[in-house]
Amino acid sequence: MFKKILIANRGEIANRIIQTCKKLNISSVAVFSEADKDSLHVRNADESFFIGPSVATESYLSLEKIVEVCLKSGAEAIHPGYGFLSENYSFVNQIEREGLTFIGPPSESIRIMGDKIESKIFAEDSGINTIPGSKEIINNFEDAKKIAKEVGFPVMVKASAGGGGKGMRIAKSDADIEDAFNSSINEAKSSFGDDRIFIEKYIEKPRHIEIQILADTYGNVIHLGERECSIQRRNQKIIEESPSSFVDEYLRNEMGEQAKKLSEEVGYTSAGTVEFIVDQNKDFYFLEMNTRLQVEHPVTELVTNLDLVEEMIRIASGEELRIKQEDIQFNGWAIEARIYAEDPERNFMPSTGRLKVYIPPKVPSGDVEGIRNDTGVQEGDEISIYYDPMISKLCTYGVDREEAIVKMQKALNNYVIKGIQNNVNFLSSIIRNKRFVSGDINTSFIDEVYPEGFSSKIDNNQDAFLCSLVAVYLYVKEQSRLIKKRSSNIFYEKSLVTKVGSYIYELRTYDRLENLIIEYEDSVISLESKWCPGDKLIDISIDNDLYSFKVEKIILGYLIEGLGFSDKIYIFTKQAFDLSKHMIKKEKKLDEKIIKCPMPGLVVSVNISEGQKIEMGDKLFTVEAMKMENIIKSDISGKIKKIYCAEGDSLASDQIMIEFE
Structure with a gap:
């Protein structure tokens, strides 16, 4: 077993890994950027090292700095968490060359499965069900338009190196292709340093269901059942559960066997996840393989009573799996809700600032009452513009789905956050929704239930x-x-x-x-x-x-x-x-001659010019915030008098962007 592990990540996942290190009496080494110098994971780790500026490309995405710290600290292994370098083939390759241990799969497995196009071809050749689409990189907008027509609308434009909902856009017609193509490229480049794009058929109203696998270096592969991940916004999961109310024993076994087969074919070891799209007829298709620990891994831990981080560490240290497929038992029901610093009432715009009040639900010792809150922040911390806006992952566990839902509703009702916008009320609204309670969900759930967007105002x-x-x-x-x-x-x-x-x-x-x-x-x-x-x-x-x-x-x-x-x-x-009733009410007048930036961010593109006449709904700017691109559209019609920002400018929330005549 390792004596010291470096955690090449930040936030809640870094804290989650530190927790297991403490349980196994392993010394933990944290890394941190300028923005994270006072973060919770830095305080919780046994050692911590500064690795550079707040911008991720100069800190958490710097292969050289992280390997350097690993060697300097004397850590024997690196746990990547999720995101950042967790699925970076070059990073793992460098770790292997340095004689260090990567707590995850071999670099070659990451290379094959980390490329969406190559992984799809590999899966198809391995006898795994796959979705129709392009098998080659698309180099320009015209090719994208041509292939989209051949595949048939709607299509999904996807980053080959993508993950976590980033670098993905749905195009329902010719008119959507250009924006989808450009946004996917830009988002993929900023998030993964890889702007390769491909297109595949978008299956409407599917479920997104994934299978958790564990594989050791002795050829043993098991699956730990499914996770239902269909509740998504912007192609990013926000509520997950295990098991799925849609999956029966037959479907679970079929999907589990395909996930195990793919893992064996690619020479996979460690914890991994094979994601599938499942249609209304329970036909399922390979989507991708995440060669890392998933954000939503806690729901699997709660229903299997396994510590997946511990299993990853044991496998990486050379141990054989201690459990067989027939040993796996699924007990109860678990639900996870991702708490984000964003405003659901403004199209999920990211929110930054200080957590003036942060009171998560009370978590009983040992999850006795079925509440778990994995977090990377505490009251007084700053939510930065530079990273993913996740505050925590709130999980509840019950003997059945109904009990897990009731506990989640109460936990969300008792989650107090002040100082920044957050999605707690939105999550609570979903959990309460009759369709969700009945299990009638798909990946379009949010668009279908909130067609005009979400409002927290009482309307009944x-x-x-x-x-x-x-x-x-x-x-x-x-x-x-x-x-x-x-x-x-x-x-x-x-x-x-x-x-x-x-x-x-x-x-x-x-x-x-x-x-x-x-x-x-x-x-x-x-x-x-x-x-x-x-x-x-x-x-x-x-x-x-x-x-x-x-x-x-x-x-x-x-x-x-x-x-x-x-x-x-x-x-x-x-x-x-x-x-x-007899008092005169003062009416607030809105300034309709200006448009302000809805959140702090970087101006990626300016799509209008001074003197131009625009209509309501026209695209004005693209602003990047927290690794996501946001298209700013006009909510009025008029002629532009002055533009106050340019491409490359960093804007504050509510900073004026344009003025109308």
């Missing part, structure tokens, strides 16, 4: 009334504390009016020590909670139904978040509400 009477009840409870308890009138024998009666958007409720309240009674129309409702003024979370029983919400006091009311929504509930006395 049921949620508006529920939040009104909670807000009134908070209000009455705070008022009771202020006037210090507490008695279990006396009711204090008060008439209140709540306003949630266009929803208005008149409620009569009776407060006593142990609970609050609310009358509304013909209903009498009992509310109980141990909440105290100042608490950011409330667990509340409403007629014996339990709920969890995040709460924040605002002027004239409360901001309440949970179950996928975040909205302001205003509270008035009956008299104050009647008087408010």
Whole structure:
């Protein structure tokens, strides 16, 4: 067994690997860039080394610097985590030449499987089901257009060296090809240093299901079942689960055997994942092989009770697999939700800044209650523009899917993040959605369920009334504390009016020590909670139904978040509400003559010129942020008076980009 391991990564995955190193009594060595000098993984590691500027190409993507630190530190092996250099053939080759151990597959396996075109040809030759498409690199837009027509729209334009949803674009017609081609090339080059592109048929409404494998150097290969990864935005997974509600025992075995066969054919060792696209008829096609530890590996760990990082380390150190295929048992259900620093209400634009408040759900010791939160940050940390915007991976485990969903909903409702935009409410909305709960999902789920985009504002009477009840409870308890009138024998009666958007409720309240009674129309409702003024979370029983919400006091009311929504509930006395109807409201005027940058980023292209007339929806700029390209389109029509930025400029959030006449 190794005595010292260098972790060539950052953030939550670096911390995850450090955790297993500690369990195995292995010394851990961290590397860090300028942006990460105070990061959690640096503090948690036994040793840490500075490797350069914040830009990934000069730090985490520098082969020479990482190998140099490995040799300098005396580490015997390198664990790459995921992303960065984890699937870089040249990096692994250099490690092998230096006589060091790479905790992962051989370089040749990475070379073959890391190239999307070569891996597809290899899989097809190995008897694995594959998707129709081009088998050669596409060098220019005209060739891309021609091949797309031959394959038949819709098509997926993909980076050959891609992964993690980057360098991938769907083109549904001729009109989409140019933007898809250019964006895929640019994104692939910045993320992987490799801008080779190919095209394949896009199978509509498929499921994205992958098989986890483990292989040692003695020829033993096993699979650990499937992960359902169909909930995606921008071709990047955001919710995963194991097992899949769509996969039966026969399909699991068929996919598992093909994954094992491919692994054997390519000479694979370590943990790896074979990804498949599965259509509605349960026909499945090879998508790619990820020659590394997957982001979503925790759900497999939870249902198999295996530590995949430990298995990788043991295999790399020369040990034989301790388990056989017949030993694998799948118990319970696990779900993972990726918490990202992004704004789902602005087309998932990345968000940067300081984590002013960071309170993840309470994680019991040993996952006794089935909650796990793999994170790389803590309160006060900075979310940087330079790297992937993931904050954490929240996992829940239950005896069945229903229990895992219930636990996930509560965990998300208790996840408090302030200072940056995040996707917690969006994830909560998905988990609550009837289609998700029933298992009716595919890779187009988000586009189908949120065709106009996501909004956290309350848009139905049921949620508006529920939040009104909670807000009134908070209000009455705070008022009771202020006037210090507490008695279990006396009711204090008060008439209140709540306003949630266009929803208005008149409620009569009776407060006593142990609970609050609310009358509304013909209903009498009992509310109980141990909440105290100042608490950011409330667990509340409403007629014996339990709920969890995040709460924040605002002027004239409360901001309440949970179950996928975040909205302001205003509270008035009956008299104050009647008087408010006669007050003149000030209307905010939007400045329609300017367009601002929606997030911090680098201007990759400027697609307009001064004096040009544009229409609503026209492409204006391409801005790169957190390794993803974002197309900025106009939300108004008009003539451009002045452009305030140029290609290569770094912009701050809300910085003015153009002005209209």
